[in-house]
Amino acid sequence: MIFRLVSLSLILCFFWGCAPNKIVFKETSSNSPAHQPVPPLTTDQLFGLRNPHGMISDPESGQYALREVMENYLSLKEKASQNGWHLILVSGYRTFYSQRRIWNNYDKSYENMKSLSEKARVRAIMSVVSVPGLSRHHWGTDLDISEETLRGQLVKIQPDTPKKVIQFYQWMEQNAPQFGFCKVYLGDRGAVVDEPWHWSYFPFSRVYAGQILEIRNFSKIMDIKVARVNYLMKNFPFILKKETQSTNIECLADGKN
DSSP states (O other): OOOOHHHHHHHHHHHHOOOSSOOOOOOOOTTSOOOOOOOOOOHHHHTTSSOOTTEEEOTTTOOEEEHHHHHHHHHHHHHHHHTTOOEEEEEOOOOHHHHHHHHHHHHHTTTTOTTSOHHHHHHHHHTTSOOTTSOGGGGTOEEEEEEGGGTTOOOOOOTTOOHHHHHHHHHHHHHGGGGTEEEOBOSSSSSSOOOTTEEEEHHHHHHHHHHHHHOOOOGGGOOTTSTTHHHHHHTHHHHHHHHHHTBOGGGGSOSOO
8 A cells, every 4th residue: 555645744753753854855867767656565575475576686696676676776777887886786685584594693693792681682683684574675675785896895984984985875875866766774863773885766665664664463573583583572662663763764755845
């Protein structure tokens, strides 16, 4: 179900507080494919338990995304090449089970930190990877994008970050929105820290983000094989809120303001 803008605004105000300023997106580039109707996703597809229909792969990386998402990524990649950048798609669609494996691997990395409480451990994991079933990568709309000079690495901006890396991220911020992509994680709210490589195709993902908020039963993603699942079950309202608050509010806007 596609949400009306009024309903979505009320939901956003509930979680974040109403934004005082009007959000403005750049127009989609005339070189990018035209927007198609938002492909419907079932609850199981939103959770990553079933694949969305109509995904296609990136010829270079073999990663998958919904057709319109991938077509716009390839158009962005073509423009990037004209400006001296070679985009590399590191991650696209992920199943629930792929996300579970990533989550559990991060959990194992904290095994030797005996002084870390379970709450602190879960928060530390959530700062770098979404809870299985709540990842935006399940929707076929979100891409982790690197560049050839970064050798496919996903690099955060630090005081010693090379100038060329910063220039690449600046180029993405200036150009990716023209192809429908929004930088999802800014690191200033919620659970997830800044991820300058994570881009979401907002014409579709803003709808799916709203659908997630309408779901009332998340029992299917409380998988016994997910590390710290008992903590997640006991604290799920808080977990969901922190996941939701991580998202850049601009990525949930209508895009026509």
